[in-house]
Amino acid sequence: MDELLADFVAETREMLEQSGSELVAWEADPSDKKRIDTIFRFVHTVKGNCGFFDFPQLEKLSHAAEDALAECRAGRREPDSALVTAVLAIIDRISEMTDAIEAGEELGTGNDEALIAALDADAEVEVQSDVAIIEEEIEVAAVSAPANDTQAEAAPKAPAKGVQRSIRLPVDLLDEVMKGVSDMVLARNDLARRLREAGEQPAIDGPFERLSAILADVRTSITRMRMQRLEHLFSSLPRLVRDLSNELGKQVMVDFEGSEVELDREMIEMVRDPLTHIIRNAIDHGIETPAERLRNDKREIGLLKFAARQSGNQISLVITDDGNGINVERVCEKAIANGLYSRSEIDKMSDKQRENLIFEPGLSTAEKVSSVSGRGVGMDVVRSNIERVGGSIEVSSKPGEGTSFHLQLPLTLSIIAALTVGSGDQRYAIPRSYVEEIVFGNSSHVEFAQAGDRRLVTFRDKRVPCLSLGEVMGSETNAECDWTSKTLILVRLASDDVFALAVDRVFDHEDVVVKPIAPAIMETKLYAGTTLLDDGRPMMLIDLPSIAQMRGMVGGVRTKPTIADKSEKVEKSRAVPVMLFAGLDGRHRAVRLELVRRIDTISRDAIDIEGDRAQAVIDGEIMTLAGHDTGPLPDGRCRLLRLSDGEHELVYAVKEVLDAADVTEDVVPSEADTAIEGVTLIGGKPIPLLDGHAVFSRYRATKKVEHTLTCRIPEGSEWARTILEPLVQAVGYRIAGDDDEVEADLAIALAEEGEVLTTGAREVIRLRPEPEDAGDDTIYRYDRDGLLAALKRIRTGRAA
Amino acid sequence: MNELLLMCTIAGRRAAIPAIEVQSVIEVDNITPIPGTPDFILGLTALRSQALTVIDCALAIGLEKACTSRDQRAAVVDIDGHLYALLVEEAHDVGEAKSEPVAVPGGFGEGWQRAARGMVETDGGPTLLVDIGQLVSGPLRQAA
Numbered sequence: 001m002d003e004l005l006a007d008f009v010a011e012t013r014e015m016l017e018q019s020g021s022e023l024v025a026w027e028a029d030p031s032d033k034k035r036i037d038t039i040f041r042f043v044h045t046v047k048g049n050c051g052f053f054d055f056p057q058l059e060k061l062s063h064a065a066e067d068a069l070a071e072c073r074a075g076r077r078e079p080d081s082a083l084v085t086a087v088l089a090i091i092d093r094i095s096e097m098t099d100a101i102e103a104g105e106e107l108g109t110g111n112d113e114a115l116i117a118a119l120d121a122d123a124e125v126e127v128q129s130d131v132a133i134i135e136e137e138i139e140v141a142a143v144s145a146p147a148n149d150t151q152a153e154a155a156p157k158a159p160a161k162g163v164q165r166s167i168r169l170p171v172d173l174l175d176e177v178m179k180g181v182s183d184m185v186l187a188r189n190d191l192a193r194r195l196r197e198a199g200e201q202p203a204i205d206g207p208f209e210r211l212s213a214i215l216a217d218v219r220t221s222i223t224r225m226r227m228q229r230l231e232h233l234f235s236s237l238p239r240l241v242r243d244l245s246n247e248l249g250k251q252v253m254v255d256f257e258g259s260e261v262e263l264d265r266e267m268i269e270m271v272r273d274p275l276t277h278i279i280r281n282a283i284d285h286g287i288e289t290p291a292e293r294l295r296n297d298k299r300e301i302g303l304l305k306f307a308a309r310q311s312g313n314q315i316s317l318v319i320t321d322d323g324n325g326i327n328v329e330r331v332c333e334k335a336i337a338n339g340l341y342s343r344s345e346i347d348k349m350s351d352k353q354r355e356n357l358i359f360e361p362g363l364s365t366a367e368k369v370s371s372v373s374g375r376g377v378g379m380d381v382v383r384s385n386i387e388r389v390g391g392s393i394e395v396s397s398k399p400g401e402g403t404s405f406h407l408q409l410p411l412t413l414s415i416i417a418a419l420t421v422g423s424g425d426q427r428y429a430i431p432r433s434y435v436e437e438i439v440f441g442n443s444s445h446v447e448f449a450q451a452g453d454r455r456l457v458t459f460r461d462k463r464v465p466c467l468s469l470g471e472v473m474g475s476e477t478n479a480e481c482d483w484t485s486k487t488l489i490l491v492r493l494a495s496d497d498v499f500a501l502a503v504d505r506v507f508d509h510e511d512v513v514v515k516p517i518a519p520a521i522m523e524t525k526l527y528a529g530t531t532l533l534d535d536g537r538p539m540m541l542i543d544l545p546s547i548a549q550m551r552g553m554v555g556g557v558r559t560k561p562t563i564a565d566k567s568e569k570v571e572k573s574r575a576v577p578v579m580l581f582a583g584l585d586g587r588h589r590a591v592r593l594e595l596v597r598r599i600d601t602i603s604r605d606a607i608d609i610e611g612d613r614a615q616a617v618i619d620g621e622i623m624t625l626a627g628h629d630t631g632p633l634p635d636g637r638c639r640l641l642r643l644s645d646g647e648h649e650l651v652y653a654v655k656e657v658l659d660a661a662d663v664t665e666d667v668v669p670s671e672a673d674t675a676i677e678g679v680t681l682i683g684g685k686p687i688p689l690l691d692g693h694a695v696f697s698r699y700r701a702t703k704k705v706e707h708t709l710t711c712r713i714p715e716g717s718e719w720a721r722t723i724l725e726p727l728v729q730a731v732g733y734r735i736a737g738d739d740d741e742v743e744a745d746l747a748i749a750l751a752e753e754g755e756v757l758t759t760g761a762r763e764v765i766r767l768r769p770e771p772e773d774a775g776d777d778t779i780y781r782y783d784r785d786g787l788l789a790a791l792k793r794i795r796t797g798r799a800a
Numbered sequence: 801m802n803e804l805l806l807m808c809t810i811a812g813r814r815a816a817i818p819a820i821e822v823q824s825v826i827e828v829d830n831i832t833p834i835p836g837t838p839d840f841i842l843g844l845t846a847l848r849s850q851a852l853t854v855i856d857c858a859l860a861i862g863l864e865k866a867c868t869s870r871d872q873r874a875a876v877v878d879i880d881g882h883l884y885a886l887l888v889e890e891a892h893d894v895g896e897a898k899s900e901p902v903a904v905p906g907g908f909g910e911g912w913q914r915a916a917r918g919m920v921e922t923d924g925g926p927t928l929l930v931d932i933g934q935l936v937s938g939p940l941r942q943a944a
Binding site: 521 | 830844846884937938
């Protein structure tokens with residue numbers, strides 16, 4: 001079954017269970033407003049979900065119930081026991097349909113019309129419900145709807161057999177397991193550090209490696225257990241948007257960003273519903289009809305944009321439309337008309353507060369009630385759902401330009417990809433999802449400018465405001481900040497605002513386990529969490545959106561994407577991103593960006609070159625060095641590109657890292673220079689493109705065969721020991737000794753000695769003393785090529 | 801009800817923390833400072849792969865001088881799921897409360913009045929029972 005559908009069934013069933021007790025209470029007191037609200041929300045949600053799955057019957061039922069309940073909520077109708085019975089019958093029918101959906105059966109027509117008719121205020125229809133109640137619900141149903149139960153003709157049937165083998169676990173339990181695993185990872189890191197300090201201990205290192213590997217696997221699967229990519233949620237939206245916009249006669253396209261962001265499964269379920277509501281509202285109220293849009297000088301197709309970012313234990317999700325914005329005046333009028341606030345209260349409110357009035361219960365600005373929205377439940381349900389999971393929602397809007405909803409969702413426990421940076425004497429982690437690019441302040445193409453006291457950096461023809469992390473953290477003032485010695489991190493926030501964060505050093509990127517921090521630290525609004533470094537020291541995770549907010553780096557609603565933007569994007573994706581650098585000889589070259597894992601800066605002392613061998617020591621690891629032969633190494637500090645082919649890494653010495661660029665022109669191959677893939681044009685200049693394949697094939701140390709093959713050679717033969725043995729060893733075999741009990745991979749026998757010693761080996765090579773071909777498969781003992789070929793054939797066959 | 805108390809010295813005064821709240825007493829060696837936080841938060845320290853927020857009890861009470869101690873003893877407490885290390889001048893034994901915490905006419909003096917739940921009699925004489933919830937929120941929030 002479609003996973004989405006399974007989710008829908010599970011969700012509906014869960015809500016049915018929850019509403020069970022509400023139903024009982026409602027029956028006892030039909031005028032209880034609170035109960036009506038809860039049941040109303042239930043049918044409303046079912047209706048909403050049906051819209052996206054195309055279950056017209058279910059939608060019809062829930063819509064009818066919603067209508068009746070809306071009347072009660074609005075006070076136009078007094079709920080009585082007849083209504084209660086009718087609604088209960090519908091809810092039971094929904095439960096029955098849910099079962100049918102799960103089992104993949106036809107929904108059956110039933111007597112839906114009669115059920116709907118029973119809702120009618122004047123109807124005196126006696127409800128003839130032939131509802132089948134699933135086992136778990138008998139208790140609830142028996143109490144809540146005795147009328148139904150006694151009249152039910154069908155015997156309760158067993159719950160439909162689950163199509164999918166799955167269990168539902170309390171999230172608390174998962175949380176606990178996840179926390180345990182995270183702690184285990186940290187404990188492992190701690191142990192790893194202690195083992196490193198204690199030096200090599202083969203007896204312990206082996207099992208420890210195994211433990212680490214197992215732990216890594218467990219961690220991955222636990223994470224997977226809880227996490228889902230947002231993509232999962234996003235993938236269902238285009239269809240929903242399409243259907244809604246068709247229904248409402250509007251044209252809307254959707255744009256997604258950050259679908260790779262992972263979110264708790266639970267959280268995805270929580271967001272799905274509010275998101276649906278927001279989309280409905282945006283299309284219904286926000287985005288104008290094509291004709292209206294053209295009149296307002298907009299493209300006739302509206303844009304709905306979703307952008308997600310992860311930051312510490314928060315996910316921020318921004319939903320932006322380029323519609324008409326919120327009509328604050330009308331919202332206020334409505335709030336007053338509905339008696340939510342008095343005129344004087346509204347007058348005292350800030351603009352922001354007025355905009356946020358749309359989250360008040362019982363408020364709707366739509367001119368007419370459509371089947372899509374306009375009942376005034378949407379946004380209050382949205383807010384209560386989001387707040388229930390500890391998140392927050394805000395809205396900002398510009399008349400005529402659009403509306404954006406900012407959702408902040410918590411992530412109590414998470415592992416995020418972070419960049420570790422240094423500022424002052426401290427290390428901090430920055431969520432990598434925000435990092436757009438990293439540039440050195442002293443690069444030739446970075447220009448600083450000043451406007452008032454604000455430092456600006458001109459990069460790629462854009463002026464970007466700068467913020468020094470040292471200044472934010474209070475370790476230095478802007479005046480004493482030496483901008484050119486800094487490394488600039490270009491940060492792009494979920495709201496699309498860009499600024500440059502200046503740090504002293506960028507160390508590495510790593511996956512960190514983020515833990516929540518104490519409220520008193522949270523109050524600084526500088527940090528989103530804490531994490532432990534491998535050596536056990538704590539490190540703070542920086543809350544970039546909050547810092548940007550405090551420093552006024554956030555500009556509010558942005559709705560500028562145009563056609564030009566789109567076509568540019570398409571072009572970009574075809575281009576190959578490369579990194580431009582100056583080699584040690586000063587010549588400019590480029591390397592494919594995918595190959596570059598990071599940029600290291602080390603001192604000249606850490607490089608050791610002797611003849612053909614060149615190595616560099618980085619963070620206690622010896623790495624193969626390439627690129628050093630193009631020119632003299634600089635004195636002092638050397639900049640190295642760390643290249644990776646996925647398995648192996650080597651470092652490439654460069655004089656300076658220049659820029660990132662996109663190769664859009666053809667790469668013209670060069671026969672003369674095998675170290676390059678070819679020459680291409682970047683910014684009108686010919687730039688040689690480094691051939692990653694050539695670099696790795698030239699410098700990569702030959703990978704050791706995991707399993708050394710053993711070979712038995714004739715004992716007691718001086719020729720075998722002195723001549724044969726070194727040859728066999730050179731090819732990579734280990735000579736099996738007398739005490740080797742195990743079967744050797746190969747045995748070499750001398751033909752003149754007959755059948756001796758050929759047992760206990762999987763393959764046998766026979767050597768004959770005479771050069772003449774004896775007609776059997778023996779090899780002449782001095783036929784070096786033949787012998788080597790045979791050894792190689794067996795070796796590759798074995799190792800494979 | 802004879803409550804067990806961890807006896808300690810804060811700013812030269814005899815104080816006590818309910819022993820049931822204290823998970824352990826540790827010697828804090830490495831503290832990673834956190835810029836931007838109020839004075840009384842000294843930073844973070846790691847204990848068995850968990851990060852603890854280190855609180856200087858004297859500053860948290862609102863006194864001007866920070867804790868001075870040779871062995872940097874701290875009581876580890878869990879408040880609302882967050883772990884704190886309460887740095888005290890000296891940490892002594894666990895003792896028994898001989899009375900309910902009571903207020904003293906005239907108060908305990910500025911700072912102490914806010915941070916103390918009252919005075920209890922112990923074997924060592926009258927001791928101030930510290931309210932750890934107040935300690936971790938610090939003097940600033942109280943003033944606000």
